[in-house]
Amino acid sequence: MKIAKIHYGWVVVLITFLTLLVSAGVRSMPGVLIVPFQNEFGWGRGSISSVISLGILLYGLVGPFSAIFLQRFGIRKMVVLSLAVLGASLAVTPMMRALWQFELLWGLVSGLATGMMANVLGVTVSGNWFVKRRGLVVGLLTASAATGQLLFLPLIAKITVDAGWRYAMITIVAVIAVLMVIVVIWMRDHPYDVGMAPYGSTKVIRPEQVKGNALLLPLIALRSALANRTFWLLMGTFFFCGFSTNGLIGTHFIPAGHDHGISEVATAGMLAMMGVFDLLGTTCSGWLSDRMDSRKLLFWYYGLRGLSLLFLPYALDASHPMLVVFSVFYGLDWIATVPPTVKLAAKEFGNAKAGMVFGWVAVAHQLGASVAAFGAGVLRDVLGSYTVPFLSAGVACLFAAIMSLCISKNSKVNYLQNQSV
Template sequence: MSSQPTTSRNRLHYAWVVAGVTFLILLASAGVRSTPGVLIVPVEREFGWSRATISLAISVNLMLYGFIGPFAAALMGGLGLRRTVVISLSVVATGVMLTTLMTAPWQLVLLWGVVVGGGTGMTALVLGATVVNRWFAHRRGLVLGVLTASSATGQLVFLPLLAWIVQEEGWRSAVYLVAGVAILIIPLAAFLLRDWPSDVGLRPFGAEGEEERAPVVTNPLAEALGALRVGFRSRDFWLLAGSFFVCGASTNGLVGTHLIPACVDQGIPEVRAAGLLAAMGLFDLLGTTVSGWLSDRWDNRKLLCCYYALRGLSLIYLPFALGGASWGLTAFAIFYGLDWIATVPPTVRLTADAFGKARAGVMFGWVMAAHQLGAAAASFGAGSVRAWMGDYEKAFLTSGALCLITAAMVLQIGRTARRPTTSDSKDVEPEAALPHALPQGEPA
């Protein structure tokens, strides 16, 4: 029997199986991460804890979700995708279940903030970026768009159901549901995930030559910190991380966490508000998938500029929609939803072009950490604004203005062909001359 990797035009490439399992993993993770939005009001009512106190726990969750990412990406290089995912889902399910027993604010911060935040961080978007760069030579943008959209799909599937369960059965029943979903996904990951195409005798989907493999990671901590040192010396890294900081502040931390409470403040029922977020998830599923397709073909900087500008205008409009006619919130859900996480495929593509596909997962992990740092800041900041001023108007307007500034900033990514000059440069591939590489995209 030949030892060469086999290809078959008559069989489904196993890359699509891995992508499908990854979609379900990210879907379950999204269900867990969407839960705090429907828990804020009932937990506030039951325990009497302030909105700012509850927002602190969510902020810790969001921050750890991001900062675990680069270490998880490095861990995937040594421990493997499958083992990393199984450990992550087990930690998440345990932390979520124990939340039902909490009686003090510090327990909420420890369980939902530290345990659940750290666990979901191991199955964050860095998992999607790692899978795409390992298993696909073509259609990377499209596949990453679909995987990114799993976050929106999770929101679409879980939020209305969770809101209904909270209303009818109490918040603990909703928590049991998301923990159960995480437990159900564990066997799928254990039996179907594979680390590399060569593990099943294949090349990456669409590849013509030999499979490109990253060096085996013996020390994930050193690998992640080494990549960060190189990133600190790169202008593009700061632009990518800064733009994604604003992305997190204007999505997960603000709208994902506080839109339902903001609607309740205006007399809009929780179930209807959750339906609004679910509708955003439906439109985001479309928007992010199309964004992935476009990122294979158009200049990714210009795509990001359009996305941030439209998001900024939507957020500036939101306070007026909350206080106006019902169609205003519907219009917001459509335009904001199309844009929610459409920024991810172009950002991953720019990161891979700047630092090389072999290290794209770890470098994007640090960019994602900035995203979640922004989300954490916005989650706590918006909760504090609500506690001090009685509404969210200033939080929405400030976030919108930051998005407009970021729309101009992202156009500067890749404007220099300067390569990193550091002893750590062996840890990553040299920066590409992005202005020449990006507009054409990869062949589909």
């Protein structure tokens, strides 16, 4: 019996999954480090949160430019460069002594490096390698962020508690070094590089050369998108998405648990549980976005997330089982919003612009996350608890659910494709 040959696109998806997994693991580490840094250096949570906030913001701002850099210079080169910069910043981190050094290494360098390996990388890979199953691929690659938490947070928390946070940094640097070798050997930029057609097609196509200024093209794409109502609605909903996920829960869930007498290892385990269920939820979301109205999917995702966040203060005060219920329910919806948002962006602006436009939409996501990361830290210092930030995020998600239904059903892609970029 003849065995069907695996399309090389799935190999690229696997390597991209691992890359995004490690990048997400690094981005989630500050949640584990807040309390140790507070104890060792005497920094307030507001000060530490300001650094995390800057890193989150730069992570988002790089997105639109990473889309064009990935196409101009190649996925493999850009990923290797980003991993090298990220690894170097982590290797130097154990030697830091002042807040400004933390700001430089984690706010600036780490933010820029991980930004090149954000969700835009998954969108670029799916666009280059797949004609069919794009929604599923975007869902899988988006879910890698959850899997990063699943693998790294409990490990990092355990190493931090047992041996100290510096050893945790060394562990991640070693993982990045191994990943760089994998990317160099097996990553490919385009199906044409291996003489194949994209998955779902039979025609081998030479990739188009990106023309124009790599720094200017995303700005031109932004200018044309600013006149589009759907773009503003996608940005608005994604702002609230970031406000209610990595900026709030990803950054402050472990310190909030610590305030209620729950150990860092236990709360990191709950975040890992969220990662397990988000892996399922986001992958299913990608499958559903290929088959259902993405606007209605976003309505349900944001609405259910809002209800779970309104429940969180009660779960923290109640019992461990209630917090487990929250972790499961919230985890299913952590970043399930990405596949339908990508689908709506591609429908409205066309596949050629989808990466850059989604990159700008992702800026709004990280801006919301940045506001939540800093604001929640400040409010915790002032009020002594995270109740107000959690409830505010819940209400914001309910508003985002209503915004999702305001997105137009009718695509303007034919018009926009005639606009110059």
